[in-house]
Amino acid sequence: MQVLSVKMAQPTTRQVEVLNKLNFEEFVEKLGNIVEKSPMVAAAVWSKRPFCSLQDVHKAIGDFIDGLPIYGKEGLLRCFPDLAGKLTREGRLSADSTGEQRSAGLFDLTTEEQTNIARLNSRYKEKFGFRFVLCARLNKKDAILAGLKTRINNSKDEEIKTGIGEAKKICWLRLVDVVQRERVGVIANL
Numbered sequence: 001m002q003v004l005s006v007k008m009a010q011p012t013t014r015q016v017e018v019l020n021k022l023n024f025e026e027f028v029e030k031l032g033n034i035v036e037k038s039p040m041v042a043a044a045v046w047s048k049r050p051f052c053s054l055q056d057v058h059k060a061i062g063d064f065i066d067g068l069p070i071y072g073k074e075g076l077l078r079c080f081p082d083l084a085g086k087l088t089r090e091g092r093l094s095a096d097s098t099g100e101q102r103s104a105g106l107f108d109l110t111t112e113e114q115t116n117i118a119r120l121n122s123r124y125k126e127k128f129g130f131r132f133v134l135c136a137r138l139n140k141k142d143a144i145l146a147g148l149k150t151r152i153n154n155s156k157d158e159e160i161k162t163g164i165g166e167a168k169k170i171c172w173l174r175l176v177d178v179v180q181r182e183r184v185g186v187i188a189n190l
Ligand SMILES: NC(=O)N[C@H]1NC(=O)NC1=O
Pocket: 036, 080, 081, 082, 083, 096, 097, 100, 101, 131, 132, 133, 134, 135, 136, 137, 170
């Protein structure tokens, strides 16, 4: 899985124990947005506990997503907000998405960059019927614009595959965040 190429602090095996201790409600509350606005994903994988590593959690999520019918995958892609879209401009993104879009520089676009991305996002949605999804934490604004320009020429099947691959990268980074926040909480309460 591509996630292993994501460069950042890798959680240790022991860190997954904080997730194994959560009851269903806590698990869904804390992991409810690891795939944007799709708490069903966390709800589904909870029954796969105990997990032996964070990679194991991510694999369970990946397997669940891969098992969805095409229209389910398209549905997941529709749950992400546009990159540099209306919600970004209006400050109405989820906390996760706000941090991700900020890290890619999408809050500091020139008017021209904003217009270009908005135009391409609309064309993309018109062609495929779902949103262009790309892991903003692993890309800067120029790469996002270039990605939009290239990927818009792909077939629908290719874009479902690529978009879902990007959603899994976003999910991995959010999972690491949850565990790190949770560990800090556990340590603070000792
Ligand atoms: N459309 C899209 O890719 N949105 C997202 N990507 C990301 O890294 N965070 C998002 O909300």
